[in-house]
Amino acid sequence: MIPVEEALERILAGLSPTGAETVALAEGWGRILAHPVTARLTQPPTDVSAMDGYAVRVEDAGVGARLRVIGASPAGHPFSGRVGPGEAVRIFTGGALPAGADTVLLQEDAAAEDGHVRPTEAPRPGRHIRRAGLDFATGDTLLPAGRRLTARDIGLAAAANHPWLQVHRRPRIGILATGDEISLPGDPIPPGGIVSSNAHALAALVRAAGGEPLVLPIAADDRDAIAGAAEAARRCDLLVTTGGASVGEHDLVQAALGPQGFALDFWKIAMRPGKPLIWGDLRGTPLLGLPGNPVSALVCAVLFLIPATRRLSGLPAGPVETRPALLGREMPANDRRQDYVRAELSQDAAGALVATPFAVQDSSMLRTMAAAGALILRRPHAPAAPAGSAVEVVELSSLGV
Amino acid sequence: MIPVEEALERILAGLSPTGAETVALAEGWGRILAHPVTARLTQPPTDVSAMDGYAVRVEDAGVGARLRVIGASPAGHPFSGRVGPGEAVRIFTGGALPAGADTVLLQEDAAAEDGHVRPTEAPRPGRHIRRAGLDFATGDTLLPAGRRLTARDIGLAAAANHPWLQVHRRPRIGILATGDEISLPGDPIPPGGIVSSNAHALAALVRAAGGEPLVLPIAADDRDAIAGAAEAARRCDLLVTTGGASVGEHDLVQAALGPQGFALDFWKIAMRPGKPLIWGDLRGTPLLGLPGNPVSALVCAVLFLIPATRRLSGLPAGPVETRPALLGREMPANDRRQDYVRAELSQDAAGALVATPFAVQDSSMLRTMAAAGALILRRPHAPAAPAGSAVEVVELSSLGV
Missing domain, CATH: 2.40.340.10 (MoeA, C-terminal, domain IV)
Known part of the structure; x- marks a missing residue:
């Protein structure tokens, strides 16, 4: 029996991240970045106002001055002229600071009258201005490879002008339940048989961990059936088996797979529930053999299959968090x-x-x-x-x- | 300005869960149950062994006895006969306890020899037996309505023989970004304009919260465009707007929607970021108007749109957890x-x-x-x-x- 930590290390060491695929930004949520997202523009693109008010020259804007309002600069509609002596431009949050202006006079510090504005409080130089690039500048790395994309990240990638993202392909994980006494829900149940819960519970777990489950037909407890089903799983990034409850189930999986080129790494772990756990390689496809008992299968899946799926997905390798x-x-x-x-x-x-x-x-x-x-x-x-x-x-x- | 808690209460009070739809068990993960899942069978269906060993009569199984092994009872393959005096049946974990037997002699407490078995340790009555219904019995409520289904729940519903589940329809949430200065990522950016990040960040957030986002085309900052887009969202369970950065954005949304039958409930909240927040009803469709600023929009979405989406999905109403x-x-x-x-x-x-x-x-x-x-x-x-x-x-x- 080997310790849990060693088992996980050996499993993770045998797995590599999947390659990249291109997905639309709108499909990127929850996916793992395969390449960093860098800024394709500078945000804000120019100095902008952080408040509603007036763009002015600080030297003109003492209390009692009367400035002529020569235009407006709402967000997205820059004022194309220049603020000259004795002039002001109405400005709004996010609006570009016009040429010539060097500060923003807050709306609440100003009295508007008849095309003019009077400061009631003198502005300080450079106030209420968001400088170009305050958020990010062209070329900045905004999101690193290996990151699981949050909703905020999708917003940031959008703001940085990315309609597409390069993410790791979801690892395809074959799930093979074995046992001639199990049926799928709703199917006829043989005498003494039980309804199989493992395959779909594990499929849901794989989905939760970011993988793409492939539920294979149940294989009866005989060598041919197991070997045939395993063959069908050759295009998977990982094959997960869960044993039937028959005697020597793990011997059976091993005996059935041995002639197919299965190389066992280990198969007993010092843990409870879930001592018998197979790990090995089936002609290039990693194979994780979980116990047939549903609780043991789920506990082992939390400890080993979630980290394995994450590792295949391009996330950092490591145990589930405690x-x-x-x-x-x-x-x-x-x-x-x-x-x-x-x-x-x-x-x-x-x-x-x-x-x-x-x-x-x-x-x-x-x-x-x-x-x-x-x-x-x-x-x-x-x-x-x-x-x-x-x-x-x-x-x-x-x-x- | 009203407090955050009161705003959330008013929002949640205006929302009802969506109706039910039938989905395959395999599609049930993460969905919210609309009806409880009850057990359609008893598990285990009969008394079964919890260990590998021999099913025996305790009175026959003293140390030194020699019991004839008359058959085997692996999981799923019950022994059809009866254990009589001086007899034993080989049994495996999950195997049905044969008639006549009243305890399980552990494998490690027994010496097998030539079709017979000798106890080396006397078993106690009723040991190592999982009684019928230990896990659940027909008719038991296993999963309540309003529960978000985990991978374990999918396994439990499978074990209880449910190929289908009744879940709440994912709420469809229309997302309408307004502003004539914003473009979608990759589209041409007008002079002074910025790339819209809100719609897709909010769509990802809606998806994370269990909803189905519907991203509407960007509406320019004029009444006709906003009213037209709002009309397109009539089939949504909730319409979310995010303002352009222009002056009076919220007045604009209100002014544009008023003639469409929009009834405002409130629009200012005592919070930062995100003071301006519209809540109201557009001819039967609840409307949540978020600020245009991306950070404010996301913070408000975390506090109000996630609970709203959960409530529409059939989850309990309440604030996001802290x-x-x-x-x-x-x-x-x-x-x-x-x-x-x-x-x-x-x-x-x-x-x-x-x-x-x-x-x-x-x-x-x-x-x-x-x-x-x-x-x-x-x-x-x-x-x-x-x-x-x-x-x-x-x-x-x-x-x-």
């Missing part, structure tokens, strides 16, 4: 396996995050998994922890999982 | 407007979240907005706050914004 929380009730000492304990999240009176483990953690209980706000991470050999202890948690809903 | 954080540097006392200050997020040595405001907060700086991890919320008249003070922040990237 947050500090306080234990809502005591927990016993842990054994040598790293434990991921389903817990409810709440806030205490001081606003701190509290994680309370569910009393029953049986790994067959998918309902408890769906109800959990977080997984409490318990390190191997962690001592007993009283209520109120600091723990690390993996928050599930913020992962979309 | 988190506690510590100030990374001192902040001055606030005036009567509620302030939303762009800040960088980091963690201190103890793992606490630290929010450090950017030194320059000019509302024209979209780049600072894109770089911000959070908005620090400063209440009206908040006193000066030293570094290390507790503050509330709106985390932006976790909103997908």
Whole structure:
């Protein structure tokens, strides 16, 4: 059995980001930049007013002066003339500062009268002016490669005049559920069989992590079926299997895939739930074999498939993020396996995050998994922890999982 | 000027959830349930083994006994016979407990030999058995209406045998940018004009919040254009406008829409950035008028458009969530407007979240907005706050914004 951290390192080391594709700016949200976005223009393009008022020459604009208003400069409609001695131009927020003017007299510091304006407060030089390039200048790198694009980023790329973006292709992740006792929802259920929940839960998780899931037909628990389905997944960036619940399921996947050129890296991890986990390479396609148990499959997917999908998508490689929380009730000492304990999240009176483990953690209980706000991470050999202890948690809903 | 909280209440009070649509389970991720998901079967359907071992009668299975193995019960393939005196059935995790057996003898507590098995440790009654319905029973409500479906929920709905889900239709949100000085990225830019960033940033924000954006053609700053575009948005669940930067932009939107039957509710909010905000009703279509300034538009969208989209989507009505954080540097006392200050997020040595405001907060700086991890919320008249003070922040990237 190898530790969780080592398993993740070995998985991530075997994966490379997908290549780039061009998408319309409007389709860029949530995608990962493959190339930086640089500014194609300067913003603001020229000095502009930060307020509504009058563009004036500071030397003319003492209290009591009377300036002739010779034009207006609203945003987008620059005044083409020049502010000469004794003159002013009406200006609005975002309007270009006309030639000759060196400050902005605020509207509330001015009295307008009959084509003229009188300062009631003397402006200081250079006030209320946004200088050209205050936001960015042509050539500035605005968004780095490897960034997941937010709505704000889309706005910034638009402002920098990009109708198109170069993003990483969404990694295509094949999902192969095995087992002759499982059916898809709504299909006839064989006697003693169960409805398969893994494939579509994992597909949703892949989507949440930015990948493109490809749900393969269920493969019965025999070598030919598994080998055939694996063949169909050759165009995937990653193939994920989830075992049937039959005996020796992992041996079966390995035995079925071995003749197809499967090279095993490891297959046991010191964690709970989810000890049996296959990692290897199927003739150039990385293969992640998850347990068949739905809770184990989901926990392993959070810990390994989300980081793998992110890595393939061009995001930085690393574990899923954890947050500090306080234990809502005591927990016993842990054994040598790293434990991921389903817990409810709440806030205490001081606003701190509290994680309370569910009393029953049986790994067959998918309902408890769906109800959990977080997984409490318990390190191997962690001592007993009283209520109120600091723990690390993996928050599930913020992962979309 | 009305307070932010009151503005949000008035906005949410004017909105109702969309109706339901049927989607395939595989398309359900991230959608909001319109009807509860109830279990269509019992899981596990019968008592099953929680471990690999032997199904036995506890009275027969003392240490030293020799039990005849009469069959096997792997998951999905129940043993059809009955365990009689002196008999055992090989059983695997998830396999149905055969009739007659009342406990599971663990594999590691048994010595197999020649069609027989000898307990090396006596089993206790009823051990290692998952009772029928441990996870859920037919008719149980598994997922409530109004829930945003996670990957785990998709798995649970699958396990409960639902190929289809009833979810709220994604609200269609029209986005109308106004202003004769703005162009779309890549289009020719008029002299003195700027590239429009609002429409596509807001479209991405709507998508992040679960809505379906409809980006309308830019309307020039005149009444006919705005009224015409508004007419085109009549089939939307909500129309969002963002003003041009010209003088009296909000008067213009109001003046243009008034003859179309627009009824204003309010239009000034005690906040910064983003004081001018229109809320009203355009012949049955709610209308939210955001400022034209990109930073103000985005901040107002986070505070009002995300909750509005969620409310229309069938999620509970309420403000966007805030988190506690510590100030990374001192902040001055606030005036009567509620302030939303762009800040960088980091963690201190103890793992606490630290929010450090950017030194320059000019509302024209979209780049600072894109770089911000959070908005620090400063209440009206908040006193000066030293570094290390507790503050509330709106985390932006976790909103997908």
